[in-house]
Amino acid sequence: MSRLLITNIGELTTNVPVDGDPCGALADAAILIDGGRVAWTGPAADAPTDVDETVDAAGRAALPGFVDSHTHLVFAGDRADEFEARMAGVPYAAGGIRRTVAATRTASDDALRTRLAGFVRELHAQGTTTFEVKTGYDLTVAGEERSARLAAEVTDEVTFLGAHVVPAEYEHNRAAYLDLVCGPMLEAVRPFVRWIDVFCERGAFDPAEAERVLAAGAAAGLGTRVHGNQLGEGEGVRLAVAHGAASVDHCTYLSDADVAALAAGDTVATLLPGVEFSTRHPYPDARGLLDAGVTVALASDCNPGTSFTSSLPLMVALAVREMGMTVGEAVWAATAGGARALRRTDIGHLGVGARADVVVLDAPTRTHLAYRPGVPLVREVYVGGKRVA
Ligand code: NIG
Ligand code: FE
Numbered sequence: 001m002s003r004l005l006i007t008n009i010g011e012l013t014t015n016v017p018v019d020g021d022p023c024g025a026l027a028d029a030a031i032l033i034d035g036g037r038v039a040w041t042g043p044a045a046d047a048p049t050d051v052d053e054t055v056d057a058a059g060r061a062a063l064p065g066f067v068d069s070h071t072h073l074v075f076a077g078d079r080a081d082e083f084e085a086r087m088a089g090v091p092y093a094a095g096g097i098r099r100t101v102a103a104t105r106t107a108s109d110d111a112l113r114t115r116l117a118g119f120v121r122e123l124h125a126q127g128t129t130t131f132e133v134k135t136g137y138d139l140t141v142a143g144e145e146r147s148a149r150l151a152a153e154v155t156d157e158v159t160f161l162g163a164h165v166v167p168a169e170y171e172h173n174r175a176a177y178l179d180l181v182c183g184p185m186l187e188a189v190r191p192f193v194r195w196i197d198v199f200c201e202r203g204a205f206d207p208a209e210a211e212r213v214l215a216a217g218a219a220a221g222l223g224t225r226v227h228g229n230q231l232g233e234g235e236g237v238r239l240a241v242a243h244g245a246a247s248v249d250h251c252t253y254l255s256d257a258d259v260a261a262l263a264a265g266d267t268v269a270t271l272l273p274g275v276e277f278s279t280r281h282p283y284p285d286a287r288g289l290l291d292a293g294v295t296v297a298l299a300s301d302c303n304p305g306t307s308f309t310s311s312l313p314l315m316v317a318l319a320v321r322e323m324g325m326t327v328g329e330a331v332w333a334a335t336a337g338g339a340r341a342l343r344r345t346d347i348g349h350l351g352v353g354a355r356a357d358v359v360v361l362d363a364p365t366r367t368h369l370a371y372r373p374g375v376p377l378v379r380e381v382y383v384g385g386k387r388v389a
Helices: 080-087 094-105 109-125 141-152 174-192 207-219 236-243 256-264 273-279 286-291 312-322 327-341
Strands: 003-013 025-034 037-043 053-056 061-064 066-068 128-131 158-163 195-200 223-228 247-250 268-271 296-298 358-361 378-383
Touching: 003 358, 061 327, 066 312, 066 327, 080 273, 094 141, 109 128, 109 141, 109 378, 128 378, 141 158, 141 174, 158 174, 158 207, 174 207, 195 207, 207 223, 207 236, 223 236, 236 247, 236 256, 256 286, 268 286, 268 327, 273 312, 286 296, 286 327, 296 312, 296 327, 312 327
Parallel strands: 003 053, 003 061, 066 128, 158 195, 195 223, 223 247, 247 268, 268 296
Antiparallel strands: 003 025, 025 037, 061 358, 358 378
């Protein structure tokens, strides 16, 4: 495989800590990619010359590709009407999920596949080079299997979310639905998924139900993740930490005990500010979590109900503007943080040996991601050294 040198990088964020800077930023730098992996980074003046191809970044900034550790991309329809109502003051409730379930169940494989392919293009164009995808908008055995299978066509990071909400046909028989999720449904999706997730929240699943789902997933060899503390304080965070879940996502309403539990455990707190943007809830207290020593990730939660955006640059801008994160912390959370939330060591950084997932911005520094919100600053995107956008 060929050797590609990207040189004249004005600011290269590596996420390999240097002199106490976790972002390991290098000025006037270059990166050598060999066989799809990072082979070398350093001052452009010292760059190797035995290369097959050279890209001149002309002083622009480069960083690791974004790692979006939380999306729900297998669905049909949208719920723009709910968004509009919320902006006029109607509160969000978990039950809206059932509308997307109804639309998804009637969609063809091809329709779902085409939609997914569109999202992948959208993600790449915004600098996301790894993304997780959840099932959870069908909630039948055959339909969850289909969602998992289609998701596995576009990513290795597929999550089973049969425990998204109890579907209407089981409304009066929750226990039977949980039997299905923890039995035949789990078995059907098992070949395609790496993770299991549960929406532990009022209107979705209570802590005892969530516990049962996580235990069944872990027994089947899946890693665990939790949707918790999105709409109010609750047991989600403590349950996730007690389970050794890779991540607990949302973390919008946290008690001091939750923060202490996260700081003491090794569960990542994944913050999803697109949800607060789209539901008018208060943004999570990222500053408090970081100051307590918690590992924080930023993800899009791209879904038709609460956050219909796939933009990690927007999450970085919101985190900086609304959540007290520095630009460096926000970019780290959207790259290395996402990798931690997926328990991956090969992505989220540009250390030697990492997969060569690189984003070149049409800007001199990463600060422009927050300073120029809404502007398409992603200029070049490489996944494993191959240009995808
Ligand atoms: O992450 N919290 C649960 N699931 C989604 C919302 C899904 C929906 O409303 O369709 C979320 O916010
Ligand atoms: Fe979600």
